[in-house]
Amino acid sequence: MPGVMAPGLVPPRPPVPPPVPPRGAPPEAESGVGGLSGVERDRILAKAALFSPPSGVLADGRRELVGLSREELAAALAEVGEKPFRAKQLWHWIYHQGVTDFARMSTVARPLQEKLAERFVIGRPEAAVVQTSEDQTRKWLFRFRDGQEAETVYIPDRVQDRGAVCLSSQVGCTLSCRFCHTGTQRLTRNLGPAEIVGQFMAARDSYAEWPSPKGDTPRLLSTIVLMGMGEPLYNYANVAQAMRIVMDGEGIGLSRRRITLSTSGVVPMMDRAGEELGVNLAVSLHAVTDELRDEIVPLNRKYPIAELIAACRRYPAASNARRITFEYVMLRGVNDSEAEARELVRLIAGIPAKVNLIPFNPWPNSAYEPSTRAQLDRFSRIVMDAGFASPVRTPRGQDILAACGQLRTESRRG
Ligand code: SF4
Numbered sequence: 001m002p003g004v005m006a007p008g009l010v011p012p013r014p015p016v017p018p019p020v021p022p023r024g025a026p027p028e029a030e031s032g033v034g035g036l037s038g039v040e041r042d043r044i045l046a047k048a049a050l051f052s053p054p055s056g057v058l059a060d061g062r063r064e065l066v067g068l069s070r071e072e073l074a075a076a077l078a079e080v081g082e083k084p085f086r087a088k089q090l091w092h093w094i095y096h097q098g099v100t101d102f103a104r105m106s107t108v109a110r111p112l113q114e115k116l117a118e119r120f121v122i123g124r125p126e127a128a129v130v131q132t133s134e135d136q137t138r139k140w141l142f143r144f145r146d147g148q149e150a151e152t153v154y155i156p157d158r159v160q161d162r163g164a165v166c167l168s169s170q171v172g173c174t175l176s177c178r179f180c181h182t183g184t185q186r187l188t189r190n191l192g193p194a195e196i197v198g199q200f201m202a203a204r205d206s207y208a209e210w211p212s213p214k215g216d217t218p219r220l221l222s223t224i225v226l227m228g229m230g231e232p233l234y235n236y237a238n239v240a241q242a243m244r245i246v247m248d249g250e251g252i253g254l255s256r257r258r259i260t261l262s263t264s265g266v267v268p269m270m271d272r273a274g275e276e277l278g279v280n281l282a283v284s285l286h287a288v289t290d291e292l293r294d295e296i297v298p299l300n301r302k303y304p305i306a307e308l309i310a311a312c313r314r315y316p317a318a319s320n321a322r323r324i325t326f327e328y329v330m331l332r333g334v335n336d337s338e339a340e341a342r343e344l345v346r347l348i349a350g351i352p353a354k355v356n357l358i359p360f361n362p363w364p365n366s367a368y369e370p371s372t373r374a375q376l377d378r379f380s381r382i383v384m385d386a387g388f389a390s391p392v393r394t395p396r397g398q399d400i401l402a403a404c405g406q407l408r409t410e411s412r413r414g
Pocket residue numbers: 173174175176177180181182183184228229230231264284405
């Protein structure tokens with residue numbers, strides 16, 4: 001984002017991502033769950049691998065432990081001659097207590113602490129810039145080991161002592177949604193599990209939000225939303241591993257009910273995320289006709305509205321208690337008419353859902369204007385009268401460009 005450029009990152013031109021195919025998938029991909037086969041999922045996963053994060057081994061040969069699954073942690077310890085129970089012990093220190101220094105692991109004998117410190121590291125992304133808004137929203141520009149950067153935002157609840165941490169899943173984004181500042185930054189690479197979990201852990205560090213010796217439990221950073229930079233379902237493997245770590249009851253222990261994954265509509269991966277992770281789902285809808293959605297959310301050319309809505313209808317983790325959130329950014333004169341509100345409720349009829357109306361948050365050189373308050377209210381009223389909660393999201397952190405759709409860094413693919 002402007003003003004937080006990483007010095008010295010003057011890169012060669014990044015590779016051109018594969019073009020978005022025309023509407024509809026080829027016939028061989030039209031089988032399996034919801035009419036989309038594993039072929040399509042495999043293609044998405046293979047493409048994600050081209051943008052893999054760097055390895056977790058540092059230049060000095062030590063290995064990063066954050067981001068390893070329990071099995072990987074046990075295997076790493078076995079390689080240095082340690083028994084499996086050590087993995088459980090370290091998991092507790094790393095993810096429950098939040099320690100980054102082996103010397104603070106009081107249940108580990110000193111000689112072993114020293115041995116572990118020689119071979120491993122428990123890292124955090126570096127907070128290159130930290131800004132706190134006048135409304136107490138906080139934004140970090142995190143710099144990772146290879147110098148790439150992504151932004152993370154903490155949005156405190158206005159009333160209670162709790163809040164949401166908005167995590168990034170990629171550096172840049174391939175999807176180029178027209179209203180989104182991140183979409184103007186081409187995809188540099190995917191973030192790894194250590195970098196995704198690390199954003200949350202570093203945010204906890206920042207608020208001293210680890211269990212205290214007295215047994216006080218963290219409260220402020222109470223939910224995770226995967227709504228920062230990037231499309232999480234285009235980095236599914238790393239996001240899934242990170243979320244499994246976050247949900248592990250012997251560590252951070254965040255319930256799947258407290259995690260919301262936001263997608264622009266990568267339909268084949270929605271099924272998989274629902275089955276494997278069962279987290280809450282948010283869908284960036286933003287338009288009710290394919291013609292308009294093709295333009296403002298270009299992924300729609302690949303997975304049009306009908307397929308997207310069908311995937312929402314079958315999303316396994318949705319229920320009346322855990323409604324799917326449809327995100328709808330209100331763009332003046334573009335998608336905010338009363339006819340569009342009526343079409344929206346027709347589209348989502350029967351889905352346990354709510355609609356988040358997001359006043360457009362302008363960013364430098366953005367092409368749109370926010371809807372008027374009166375138009376927001378008219379739109380919201382139609383949606384509410386149809387039986388859907390339809391809160392108008394209060395923009396947060398606008399003064400530090402931390403609001404929805406405003407995140408961006410200067411990282412480029414090297
Ligand atoms: S809205 Fe999300 S998916 Fe679309 S360009 Fe922005 S970060 Fe990417």
